[in-house]
Amino acid sequence: MAELAGRLCERMALERWVGVADEYGGEAGAWTSEGVLWAEIAASGFGPGVEAEQRTRRQRHRVRLRSAARVDLTCRLTWRGRVLAVLSVEKNAVRPDWIELLVEERG
Secondary structure, eight states, X not given: OHHHHHHOOEEEEXXXXXXXXXXXXXXXXXXXXXXXXXXXXXXXXXXXXXXXXXXXXXXXXXXXXXXXXXXXXXEEEEETTEEEEEEEEEEOSSOTTEEEEEEEEEO
């Protein structure tokens, strides 16, 4: 158990988008706090992309945390003042009580 506690040493806030349809067919809403998680994070390169016809290189990270956390693609994490959008969620094959996320920094 000490090994697990030592690896999950980064504190992150989990937020979920709660949207409400407006009268014009759009969506309004806000990010709501779902709690605090302890995670392990490692850099995973840069994501390719073009945004507004401009090349972008956003830092990506691999995040590992306990599977009890309810994380999906409608969530984001905040960590050390950075906003991390969740790109994928998958179960860890070696440790079924963990999940692994691919996240990307957003502005």
